[in-house]
Ligand SMILES: Nc1ncnc2c1ncn2[C@@H]1O[C@H](COP(=O)(O)OP(=O)(O)OP(=O)(O)O)[C@@H](O)[C@H]1O
């Protein structure tokens with residue numbers, strides 16, 4: 057399946073200033089150096105893929121973008137303004153929405169309540185301000201359907217959903233709330249073929265709407281299908297950023313795995329990887 | 330939009346019976362238990378238990394416990410415990426008593442003072458739990474002793490060496506706020522009900538039941554407000570989320586710290602309200618007030634469907650949990666059973682409730 061022919065990549069706006077810019081981010085957990093100076097930026101209307109092996113620091117890095125971790129060193133600017141998020145809530149208010157690798161869902165709560173968790177719409181005024189339950193249910197059902205999943209009922213507990221359905225709720229939620237930047241940490245790891253291409257199409261759609269997308273994946277084909285730029289992380293450092301067209305899938309694959317060993321493995325497996 | 334939702338029929342969706350849907354409500358177990366216990370006493374107890382005055386007789390202790398149970402339930406749904414709310418009743422009783430007797434404050438100052446002190450201690454409890462990441466169980470266990478001890482010491486100071494502070498009734502006599510926290514409410518209604526023959530009267534024409542004790546009104550109002558907050562406000566959603574999975578909630582933008590600290594403050598204030606009501610009722614306060622009530626409140630919350638692990642439960646459930654409690658404590662005196670069966674019964678109820686809740690949780694989350 058040649059996914060990369062599905063989407064048109066406009067010239068990624070080369071000289072537009074980045075909406076989100078991370079400079080020399082370091083993150084230490086005690087004596088563990090998870091990030092040793094990573095710089096990265098994303099512009100409105102582009103999809104910037106972040107690639108790297110397990111433990112490279114991808115999740116840690118995007119968590120500093122979304123306000124979960126405070127970077128030990130380095131600066132974050134949004135639209136030119138320096139930011140210092142002290143909670144994910146603040147990052148959200150700045151228009152950043154994230155699909156976390158662990159999805160950040162509460163199994164005991166309904167799909168709708170999970171969808172709007174932290175950003176519930178209300179109706180009424182003053183002390184009579186209450187949840188707008190009908191609207192919440194309707195939006196949830198609509199957006200899940202758009203992603204190719206027909207929910208049985210919006211009040212179904214998330215714990216009863218399949219892994220892929222859960223992932224789809226998390227993606228739909230982030231897309232709905234990602235006003236300026238949408239971060240997806242391996243959003244397709246549990247998805248079937250149809251849902252995966254749905255997610256890739258969704259990334260393409262929100263990018264066209266002018267949102268900056270940060271897309272983390274282990275799958276180079278998926279990254280090549282939608283990415284405008286590619287940054288490879290390895291052991292807490294960037295190996296460099298390439299534009300679309302400047303790099304082939306094979307080269308990316310090799311960079312991710314540290315070149316040599318991958319080539320050998322490929323040989324012994326008969327080129328199936 | 331609603332139409333399309335109905336047009337798309339999911340062939341993998343079995344029609345859900347009323348029973349299955351009810352089973353998903355956390356308060357179902359407590360309501361079923363309530364019906365069972367009522368049936369048991371209807372069968373075994375003296376008929377006097379279910380006359381109006383008999384009902385108020387067990388509703389009053391149920392309400393005093395129930396106010397605490399609602400506080401405990403909200404906190405449990407938010408994923409935390411407070412073992413200090415029983416001691417808080419004694420401590421808040423001391424603050425209130427000293428306020429009105431020693432300092433001679435009017436209720437309009439003494440009551441907010443008591444509530445503020447309680448909320449402050451709740452906030453300290455919560456902050457320690459959240460700052461350190463220690464289990465709330467252990468932190469509030471420390472406060473169980475600290476507050477109980479402080480109540481004893483404080484009472485001795487306030488009453489020159491005795492462990493009881495008297496004279497509260499005289500001190501609040503005639504205060505315009507007193508009817509809100511003491512005595513019976515809805516008096517005129519009961520006079521009228523007696524007039525039309527719906528309430529029994531003494532031979533001189535005054536009704537045998539002169540009104541509903543205020544704690545019952547407080548209990549019902551707090552239950553309704555708590556239920557509304559839980560089910561119909563964003564804050565309620567945050568409570569469920571914070572208790573369900575702290576990190577997931579926080580990553581989704583829920584201000585978990587604020588939610589949990591507010592819940593600790595609310596639970597402490599529930600203790601203070603019980604203290605104010607019972608102290609005004611008794612006219613004095615002592616250091617044993619609220620003894621062991623923290624456990625009874627948690628048991629009522631668990632019977633009401635709260636999971637010990639947080640994130641699930643209901644205020645209505647805790648309401649019925651407290652009713653069961655009051656009914657069994659008082660009800661046994663109307664029967665031929667030895668009263669000491671009470672604890673056996675309670676332990677049994679708790680065990681059944683926990684097993685039942687565990688089963689329900691597995692169904693709701695579809696644990697595989
Ligand atoms: N809270 C933490 N405390 C200590 N070490 C951590 C913490 N979070 C991450 N690390 C470490 O930082 C490194 C990077 O982890 P991270 O989760 O960012 O990797 P990743 O690139 O997302 O990997 P994967 O592809 O498996 O998701 C790992 O070695 C991990 O052990």
Ligand SMILES: [Mg+2]
Nearest residue numbers: 114115116157
């Ligand atoms: Mg990761």
